[in-house]
Amino acid sequence: MNAHPDGGRSGNALGAGDIPQMNWDQTGPEMKMVRDALFRHVGKPVRRKEDHRLLTGKGRFTDDFLLEGQTYAAIVRSEHPHARIISISADAALAAPGVLEVLTGADMVQDGIGPLAHNPLPSTKFDMKLCAPGGGIPFVGEHHALAIDKVRHVGEAVAVVVAETPGQAADAAELVEVEYEALPHVVDSAQAAAQGAPVIWDEVPGNVFVESSFGDWDATERAFATAAHTVEADFHVSRVTAVTIEPRAAVAQYDPETGRYELFAGSGGAVKHKGELARCFGIDANRIRVHSYDVGGNFGARNRVYPEFALVMWAARRTGRPVKFTATRSEAFLTDYQGRDLRTKVALALDADGKFLAMRADNLSNVGAFCVSLSPLSKGAGLITGSYDIPVAALRARAVFTNTMCTQAYRSSGRPEVTYAIERLVELAARKLGVDPLELRRKNLVHPEQMPYRNAVGQYYDSGEYEQNMDRALELFDWDGFAARKDEASQRGKLLGRGFANYVESSIGSPKERAEIEVFDDGRIEVVIGTQPSGQGHETSFAQVVADMLQVPVERVFIIIGDTDVVSVGGGSHSGRSMRHAGTVMAMASAELLALARGHAAEMLETAADELAYADGVFHQRGTNRSVSLQDLAARLADPLRVVTDNEMHTPVFPNGAAICEVEIDPNTFHVAITRYVSVDDVGRCINPMIVHGQTHGGIAQGVGQAMWELCAIDHDSGQPIAGSFMDYGMPRTDNMPFFISEIAEVISPTNPLGVKAGGEGGTTPALATVTLAVLDALAGMGVEDIAMPLTPQAVWQAVQDAANTQAKK
Amino acid sequence: MQEVTLRVNGEDYTRKVEGRTLLAQFLRDQLRLTGTHIGCDTTQCGACTVLMDGRAVKSCTILAAAADGAEVQTIEGVAEGERLNFVQQAFHEHHALQCGFCTPGMVMAATDIIRRHEGVLDEMTVRRELEGNLCRCTGYHNIIKAVLAAAEVYRRSKAPAQATAN
Ligand code: FES
Ligand code: FES
Numbered sequence: 022m023n024a025h026p027d028g029g030r031s032g033n034a035l036g037a038g039d040i041p042q043m044n045w046d047q048t049g050p051e052m053k054m055v056r057d058a059l060f061r062h063v064g065k066p067v068r069r070k071e072d073h074r075l076l077t078g079k080g081r082f083t084d085d086f087l088l089e090g091q092t093y094a095a096i097v098r099s100e101h102p103h104a105r106i107i108s109i110s111a112d113a114a115l116a117a118p119g120v121l122e123v124l125t126g127a128d129m130v131q132d133g134i135g136p137l138a139h140n141p142l143p144s145t146k147f148d149m150k151l152c153a154p155g156g157g158i159p160f161v162g163e164h165h166a167l168a169i170d171k172v173r174h175v176g177e178a179v180a181v182v183v184a185e186t187p188g189q190a191a192d193a194a195e196l197v198e199v200e201y202e203a204l205p206h207v208v209d210s211a212q213a214a215a216q217g218a219p220v221i222w223d224e225v226p227g228n229v230f231v232e233s234s235f236g237d238w239d240a241t242e243r244a245f246a247t248a249a250h251t252v253e254a255d256f257h258v259s260r261v262t263a264v265t266i267e268p269r270a271a272v273a274q275y276d277p278e279t280g281r282y283e284l285f286a287g288s289g290g291a292v293k294h295k296g297e298l299a300r301c302f303g304i305d306a307n308r309i310r311v312h313s314y315d316v317g318g319n320f321g322a323r324n325r326v327y328p329e330f331a332l333v334m335w336a337a338r339r340t341g342r343p344v345k346f347t348a349t350r351s352e353a354f355l356t357d358y359q360g361r362d363l364r365t366k367v368a369l370a371l372d373a374d375g376k377f378l379a380m381r382a383d384n385l386s387n388v389g390a391f392c393v394s395l396s397p398l399s400k401g402a403g404l405i406t407g408s409y410d411i412p413v414a415a416l417r418a419r420a421v422f423t424n425t426m427c428t429q430a431y432r433s434s435g436r437p438e439v440t441y442a443i444e445r446l447v448e449l450a451a452r453k454l455g456v457d458p459l460e461l462r463r464k465n466l467v468h469p470e471q472m473p474y475r476n477a478v479g480q481y482y483d484s485g486e487y488e489q490n491m492d493r494a495l496e497l498f499d500w501d502g503f504a505a506r507k508d509e510a511s512q513r514g515k516l517l518g519r520g521f522a523n524y525v526e527s528s529i530g531s532p533k534e535r536a537e538i539e540v541f542d543d544g545r546i547e548v549v550i551g552t553q554p555s556g557q558g559h560e561t562s563f564a565q566v567v568a569d570m571l572q573v574p575v576e577r578v579f580i581i582i583g584d585t586d587v588v589s590v591g592g593g594s595h596s597g598r599s600m601r602h603a604g605t606v607m608a609m610a611s612a613e614l615l616a617l618a619r620g621h622a623a624e625m626l627e628t629a630a631d632e633l634a635y636a637d638g639v640f641h642q643r644g645t646n647r648s649v650s651l652q653d654l655a656a657r658l659a660d661p662l663r664v665v666t667d668n669e670m671h672t673p674v675f676p677n678g679a680a681i682c683e684v685e686i687d688p689n690t691f692h693v694a695i696t697r698y699v700s701v702d703d704v705g706r707c708i709n710p711m712i713v714h715g716q717t718h719g720g721i722a723q724g725v726g727q728a729m730w731e732l733c734a735i736d737h738d739s740g741q742p743i744a745g746s747f748m749d750y751g752m753p754r755t756d757n758m759p760f761f762i763s764e765i766a767e768v769i770s771p772t773n774p775l776g777v778k779a780g781g782e783g784g785t786t787p788a789l790a791t792v793t794l795a796v797l798d799a800l801a802g803m804g805v806e807d808i809a810m811p812l813t814p815q816a817v818w819q820a821v822q823d824a825a826n827t828q829a830k831k
Numbered sequence: 832m833q834e835v836t837l838r839v840n841g842e843d844y845t846r847k848v849e850g851r852t853l854l855a856q857f858l859r860d861q862l863r864l865t866g867t868h869i870g871c872d873t874t875q876c877g878a879c880t881v882l883m884d885g886r887a888v889k890s891c892t893i894l895a896a897a898a899d900g901a902e903v904q905t906i907e908g909v910a911e912g913e914r915l916n917f918v919q920q921a922f923h924e925h926h927a928l929q930c931g932f933c934t935p936g937m938v939m940a941a942t943d944i945i946r947r948h949e950g951v952l953d954e955m956t957v958r959r960e961l962e963g964n965l966c967r968c969t970g971y972h973n974i975i976k977a978v979l980a981a982a983e984v985y986r987r988s989k990a991p992a993q994a995t996a997n
Contacts (some may be wrong), residue, residue, distance in 0.1 A: 050886055068923060075931030076919040078866015078906035082932065085865035188851060256954045265931040266870045266967050317868075317932030318967050350871040491897030556929030556968045711926045715973060719929060747875035747965070756962040760954075784970075 036116050036652045050096045052612040052774065055570040056374030060567040062575050069561040074315075081314040083270035083287045088343035091272065092121060094333055095190035095195045096346070097180040098355070099172035099242055102424035102740025103206035103219065106171060106179065106199065114182055119189035121340050123197060123534060125180045125334075126169040128578040134335055136163035137326050138300035140783075141392045145532050146671045149478070151395050151418060154232035161392035161423065166301075166328035168334075173206070173221055173390035174424050175742055176355035180445050181332045183202045184342055187347075205585070206424040206740040209362055210387035213423045215575040221390060221422040231395065231420035235478045236403060242414035244379035248370035252382075252450045258438040258789065259731040259810050260362035260387070261726075263431055263753065265555075267317020268353045271330045272345035275338040282309045282334045287316035289324035290553045291583055292591040293531075297326050298334065309334075313583045317553035320723065321430040322358045325393050325553065325575040351745045359392075360431020362387040363401065363438040369411075375454055377465045380406055380414040380477065382442070384792040387419050389427035391699075397428065397728075400435030403480040407443035407489050408523040408677060414477035424740055436526040437789045439489050444790035445524040448797075458789035459495075462523060463488060480527060482675040483778075484768050487523060494521075494679040497762050498699040503683070505659060516686040516706040517696075518799025522787035525677040532596030532671050535590035536610040538567065539663035543655035546573060548607065551591010552599040556719075557781065559599060565708055566604050566775070570611035571651065573638040590667065600708060602670060604775040610666035617664055622649045625657065675772045677779040679704040682725070682791035687801045691814040693726060693796060695759050700787075703766040705778030710765055713780040717763040720784020728792035729757075732811050751811065804828050833900040838863070840908025852959035854888075857895035858905060865912075866906035866935045870965070877964030880936035881905045888944035889963075890980040909942075917984045918942050927977035929968035940964050941978045950986030952979060971992040 065103035074080055111123035140163050142151060154160040168177050180197050205698050207217035213228045220226055245251060250465075271286035282302075288294050291313040316323065329346040336344040347355070366383040382405045386398040402418045448789040450459035456522040466487045469476050474482040505517055510517040530783040537549040538660055546604050552559060564578035572580075581587055615635065622640040634642045641648040655662040683697035700717055707713050730751025734743045763784070769776030789810065796804060796812050804824035808816060836845045846861050858864045860880070867975060869891060870878035878892040882904040890903075909916050915923060918938050928934040944960045945952065957978045958971075966974060 063925060063976040066926075069926065071931070072914070072923045072928060075928055075934050076906075076915060076922055076938065077910050078864065078935055080866070080931050082865075082868070084859075085870070087860075264967055265867065265932075266876060267930070267931075268870065292954070317870075317930045320967070350873065350876070385877075556931065558929070559865070564862065715926050715929060715969060718970035719968045720970075723967070746873045747871055750871055752965055753970065754962050754965065755958040755975065758958075758971050761970065761972055808865060 027106050031156050034708050048614055052608065054520045055608055055612045055615065057469070062569045063708050064710065067561055067565055067575060067709055070564060071558060080223050080525050082267055082317055083272065083716060085284055086272050086285045086345045088272060088274050091343045091345055092183050092185055092191045092340060092788070093187040093193040094336055094344050094346040095182045096178045096329065097182065097199065099168065099175060099177045099179055101172055101201050101203055102175050102208065103204040103221070104172050104202060106168060107202055107624045109180060109806065110198040111180065113198070115195040117193040117196055118188065118818070119185035120182060120193045121185070123180060123335060124165040124167070124336060124339065127167060129165065129167050130169060132335065133303060134166070134331065135301050135303060136165050137328065137331065138297040139164060139325055139393045141394045142397055143399040145529055147529055147673045151231045151233045151399055154229060159231045160232070162222050162390070164391035164393065165328060166331040174426050176426060177390065178328050178332070181336060182210065183336050185342055198262045206739050207734045208423050208425050208445055208737055210260040210362065210421050214385060214419065214421045221424060227385035228422045229419050230396065230422060231418070233418050234414040236249050238415040240413040241379045241381060244413055245370045245381070246313040248378050249372040249373040250450065250454060251368060252453050253366070253368035254446055254449055254681055255366045256442055256445065257809065258361050258363045258365070258441055259727065260359055260428070261431065262354060262359045262733050263318065263320040263322035263597050264750070265318030265320065265322060268348040268350060269323065269327055269334045269357060270345070270347040271327070271577040273333040273337045273707055273741060274341060275334070277341070282337070284309065284330060284334055285312045286330050286544040287323065288313045288553060289319045289555065290551070290591065291585050292551050292588060294330065295585045298331060301331050302334070311585045313553055315552065319555035320419070320432040321354055321360065321434060325358055325429050331390040343507060350747065354750060355644040355742060356426055358429035359389070359426050360428060361569060361579070361727070363501045365438065365442045367442045369446050369450055371450055371454065373474050375456055375461050375464055377409055377411045377566065380411045382414070382416045384416065384418045386420040387423050387425065387428060390426045391421060391427050392420065393427040396430040397435035397438070401439040403478055403527055404436055404439050404525060405443065405478060406476050407440060408467060408525045409479050410467045410471065416478055421423040425735060432720065433526060433785040436524070437724060437785045440522060440524045440786050441793070444787070445698045445793065448794055452647050454661035459521065462491065466523070468665070481539065482525060483770050483772050484704055485525065485675065485677045486766070486768055487677060490679040490766055491523060491702060491763060493766065494681050494699050494701040497764060497814035498681040498697065505667065507757045510685055514688065516688055516737050516799040517643045518634065518684050518686065518795040518797070520682045520791040520794025520798060523796065524677050524783070525675050526782060526786050527673050527675055528598055528601065528675040530602065532669050533590060533603040533667070534606040535665065535667045536603065536606040537663065537665045538610045538614050539661055540655040542579055542652065544652040546571065546578045547581055548578060549588055550603050550607070555581060557599065557711065557716065560601070562600065562712055563603055563607065564708045566607050567611060570608060571580070571615070572636060573639060598779070601674060601773050601779060603779040604708070605670055605773045606666055606668040608774045610669055613664040613666055618651055618654055618662060621658060622655050623650055625654070662670065670773065672772040674705060674778040676704055676780070676783050676786070678704065678766065678783050678787070680787040680791050684792065684799055686796065688815065691817040693729065693812055693817060698759055699762045700784055701764045701766055702780065702783035703768045704780035704783065705767065705770040705776065707767055707780065716781035717784040718761050719738060720782055721788055722758055723763055724785040724788020725792055726753040728789045728810050728812060730813065772806070782799035833896050835895055837898055838902045840896065840904060845879060845988040850894070850896060852895045853891050854895050854898050855890040858873065858890060864905050868895040868932055869933060870932065873963070875963070877940060878936040879932055880964065882939055882943060888939050906938060909938065918945070918981045921977040921981035925973045925977035925980060927969065927973040933966040937964050937974060938965065944978065945982045945985050946980070949980050950982045950989060952982040954979065
């Protein structure tokens with residue numbers, strides 16, 4: 022890799038002074054009390070409030086809603102990766118039974134509906150800032166709900182058919198005739214970035230629309246020039262998709278009298294979607310009400326608005342009837358926002374003792390046909406050096422358009438990619454130097470005394486005890502017992518391998534959150550909050566937090582989410598932000614509520630506020646038997662006992678940990694079985710360990726899934742996606758997953774009053790690396806040095822053949 | 832259109848259906864029993880699993896017309912009033928659900944497995960037999976634990992009085 026042409030530097034220029042060193046106890050007596058009270062429910066595996074409805078079939082998922090007079094939409098999709106639309110004929114479809122409307126991109130333009138307002142550039146103070154090549158704001162491409170003049174990926178929506186029944190809509194969609202003029206296409210990021218590639222957007226002749234550099238290029242250059250050792254590698258972290266088991270869906274209605282749209286669509290944040298859809302329709306946000314209740318999985322894919330959300334709203338207005346769209350699984354495979362697809366060239370310079378001196382990285386993100394999100398590229402950019410103390414680094418981060426479905430943040434956006442790169446690179450370095458890879462890691466880890474630690478690209482790691490995570494993981498794994506297990510396996514003719522990885526990740530996310538807390542006269546406490554769970558159990562863990570702070574039973578606290586007429590502000594759930602942001606604002610709101618209640622209680626008891634002690638939901642006047650509870654106050658006050666608290670918090674946190682995978686390979690069938698998996702995760706303060714472990718398990722499965730089976734395969738010649746169903750997209754299943762050994766480490770973060778980091782993505786982040794390294798370890802005796810994901814039997818067989826051929830040639 | 836009569840969760844329903852209507856669609860759209868979920872179109876996710884004449888079936892694989900006369904149990908018919916049954920309770924205790932979308936199918940499939948094996952189950956058997964039900968959230972860890980725990984409850988409840996008496 023060559024130095025960046027201008028040798029320049031861009032991106033973050035934050036000084037240590039920008040990192041607030043908070044002393045939360047100084048934020049007022051109520052906050053101190055709230056923090057002191059924190060530990061009654063918090064930290065306990067309280068069973069979930071949401072389970073009962075979900076276990077009895079009473080969940081409210083999007084497709085469960087049936088609106089009066091509901092009709093159904095089916096989408097006509099492009100079969101070309103890249104083509105100009107010559108004409109669309111809807112006559113036959115319109116004449117088909119039950120059809121009410123057929124709409125195209127031209128109609129959409131006529132009705133003044135604009136592109137989806139994705140806002141793809143990460144923009145909080147601590148995000149790695151990305152710019153266009155040569156500087157400036159990148160051109161991101163207009164993502165219209167229906168293609169207007171040309172299609173840029175297979176599956177892009179071209180027309181929408183509305184009919185009385187889903188069957189009639191699907192039948193009629195087949196009758197819509199679209200004439201295309203096929204254009205040359207490109208699906209691979211490296212090919213798209215190369216000279217002479219087909220151009221996807223006329224505005225970006227070379228397809229590369231983001232190019233930023235970070236770190237200290239000159240210092241890195243110098244370090245590499247004089248280093249005793251250097252290693253380099255070139256990886257492609259493959260494209261996968263979220264596969265939420267609930268396919269995406271949306272149903273909308275329009276009220277011509279009030280001019281209001283009502284949309285039911287499960288997502289990662291109804292408030293955000295409301296705002297973005299208002300921009301798309303060019304209307305005031307209060308003309309849209311979005312409902313998002315039970316959501317059958319998100320993992321990032323549902324954080325962004327889908328074209329069909331706008332289409333059902335628009336079609337509902339046009340037809341005067343509610344319109345529903347529910348994706349089939351094939352449509353989900355084709356057009357759910359996908360994940361990863363990063364090419365990364367990395368290099369590491371070491372001194373003679375194995376101390377890391379410098380790192381280079383050249384990252385290229387495949388965003389697909391439109392830029393929906395640059396989060397993966399940006400997140401990964403900040404963490405290229407992983408858990409290691411690498412004094413200087415030089416990074417070039419680029420993003421490129423291709424004729425593929427758009428990518429978006431997918432579980433642990435951007436972090437598994439760079440963790441995979443650094444951990445594999447460290448392993449290569451250990452091999453080159455002939456040292457124990459674990460010792461090499463230990464020698465270079467960031468140590469607790471260095472916290473907060475500024476890494477070579479300018480991110481500040483808040484806290485963590487990385488070596489302790491390592492030790493604990495090794496112990497839980499029984500690392501020392503491996504040799505005996507390997508012997509035993511080899512007696513059965515099997516190859517055993519183990520793969521270790523450290524990881525650190527960042528949780529930044531949308532900075533604003535609001536909490537409203539109201540106490541009712543029946544003792545019920547309602548908390549309105551703008552995060553959006555999809556299985557993370559917020560109704561339970563958030564209730565635990567508020568119950569602790571207000572010192573009331575958790576059964577009395579109810580979390581209200583998902584209706585934008587009730588929830589007015591909220592950043593949604595992404596980037597592991599929910600507990601930290603919601604927890605903080607709920608702590609502040611609890612403190613405010615107690616302060617307000619104390620004033621009222623003092624008035625009511627005719628005493629001074631500081632004469633009151635508060636415990637178990639009751640204010641007592643000291644030295645008397647006079648008292649009043651929150652519930653009494655709510656019953657006796659004329660006005661509601663209610664507070665609304667806003668908070669804005671930019672400081673990121675850095676969850677971290679270590680994980681180890683053991684695999685057993687059958688040398689006859691090349692089948693790989695996961696036999697052991699250990700994960701140690703520092704999530705900061707853990708509110709509900711049962712929920713956090715559950716998040717870890719699911720996270721591991723998603724990471725292992727990508728390493729082992731999952732792949733959004735695309736045929737380069739035809740541009741056709743070839744994984745369109747569960748028959749051709751390998752999934753983690755009960756019979757290919759082991760039990761996991763997970764442990765939570767709680768190094769309290771100084772950046773927020775609860776000390777929360779984040780749980781939920783740590784299972785995924787190191788897993789691509791651990792599984793791959795385990796397979797390479799098992800195959801080391803056969804001379805295999807590299808293998809690309811997914812590690813299917815065929816891939817393993819191929820790697821073994823290639824290694825044998827290489828050795829034969831030597 | 833064809834008329835069918837099904838006994839669902841103990842009640843008889845007679846409805847007209849199109850020839851192509853799947854049992855899963857019939858339950859959801861015509862009977863409004865939306866606890867039965869649809870997660871795929873190739874009979875591979877198991878979200879739609881119900882018990883038909885006592886056996887677990889993927890209701891997206893069966894035409895409503897072909898189910899005429901059958902007795903069907905869906906997730907809505909499992910609890911006794913507000914009280915979760917032993918499988919549901921085990922799922923709750925063991926945190927075997929996150930988003931809950933796969934859950935109805937998991938509970939119905941697990942019920943069938945537990946009954947067929949009379950509650951005598953080990954990890955590998957559960958893993959093998961539940962392989963047709965996909966979950967994206969849990970990594971299956973807690974689902975397997977819950978099914979094993981429910982099987983144990985079932986086995987005890989069926990054990991001869993003598994065996995439990997001492
Ligand atoms: S919906 Fe029946 S198996 Fe997927
Ligand atoms: S709990 Fe979400 S798919 Fe199983």
